[in-house]
Amino acid sequence: MVKQFEDKASISKLCKWASLPQSVFYYRPQDGKRGVKPSTHTVMKDGRVIPNEKVVEDIKGALDREFCCYGYHNITDDLHDLGYIINHKKVYRLMDENKLLLGKTIRTQGRREFVKHRKIEATRPLECICLDIKYVWVQGERKNYYLLTVLDVFTRKALQQLLKSSIQKMDVIDLFRRIDVEHGIKGVTVRNDNGSQFIANDVKQFLKTAEARQEFTHIATPEENAYIEAFHSIVEREVIQRFEFSSYYDAKKTFEAHCKWYNYTRKHGQLGRITPHQKWEGYFNKKNDNLATPDEAEAGHAGEQPVRNNPANEDDRAAGIGKPVPAPL
DSSP: OTTTTTTTSOHHHHHHHTTOOHHHHHOOOOSSOSSSOOOSEEEETTSOEEEHHHHHHHHHHHHTSTTOOOOHHHHHHHHHHTTEEOOHHHHHHHHHHTTOSTTOOOOOSSOOOBOSBSSOOOOSTTSEEEEEEEEEEETTTTEEEEEEEEEETTTOOEEEEEEESSOOHHHHHHHHHHHHHHTOOTTOEEEEOOOHHHHOHHHHHHHHHTTOEEEEOOTTOGGGGHHHHHHHHHHIIIIITTOOOSSHHHHHHHHHHHHHHHHHTOOBGGGTSBOHHHHHHHHHHHHHTTOSOHHHHHHSSTTOOOGGGSOOOHHHHTTTOSSOOBOOO
């Protein structure tokens, strides 16, 4: 009505005659949420401005730990430790938008096949491989990175290694894909824990398609994955405790150099004071040259004693590799 007679009298008079507040007449609805738009970046204590996508990656990295079921208050404390200036309300919003709040569980299809024996009695390379993730603190960036290593049990050779700020299921699949192209994983037994990256349906389906057998360790039993735990104890002793990393690039180059040194130069006590690569090459050279009988070729090096008869060396003893112990039912 006011609009109809606005050329006859002023708007204020028309609104007064119609008992209509002027604010109602001038109001125009707008799309989107009311109020100030949420921030798209987060400030660090050192002055850097980080996009929220990177904050979400760090939140996912914190939640990827095997037993972690943190709510947004504990995640806020973790982000403070990483150098973020952020309050719990913003952490709640980011976790809610990305479905990371407590109560959002990972649901997988099909039953997991758990290990039946803690001790792995591998008789040849690529019969069984194991993998796990280790945290690496980068002092120069004041944040944790994640080191994923795939280890061949028979030769103790590190087949692949990956260092990233966050390791997702596609990183695990790409790692397996590279191993499959280089060596082939058909018939290989893959042993891992129950981390979210390993129990993902896509990872399980990829290994099933590649005809590899995936088995999971029981909860809170790192001794069932003792070979990769022993490798990580070597990494802790020889790299992490001896070096302070100034950046991700510095850490990446250091771990690449150590992995090469471990495979090709470092003598391993459990292998008879030879390197993992010598163990690897020795098996295939002996097999190709037909220097062993068929039974010996199946068992590894001719005349080699089974691993269970060898005393655990200093590298394996710390990880609890000794007598075979049945896994819990």
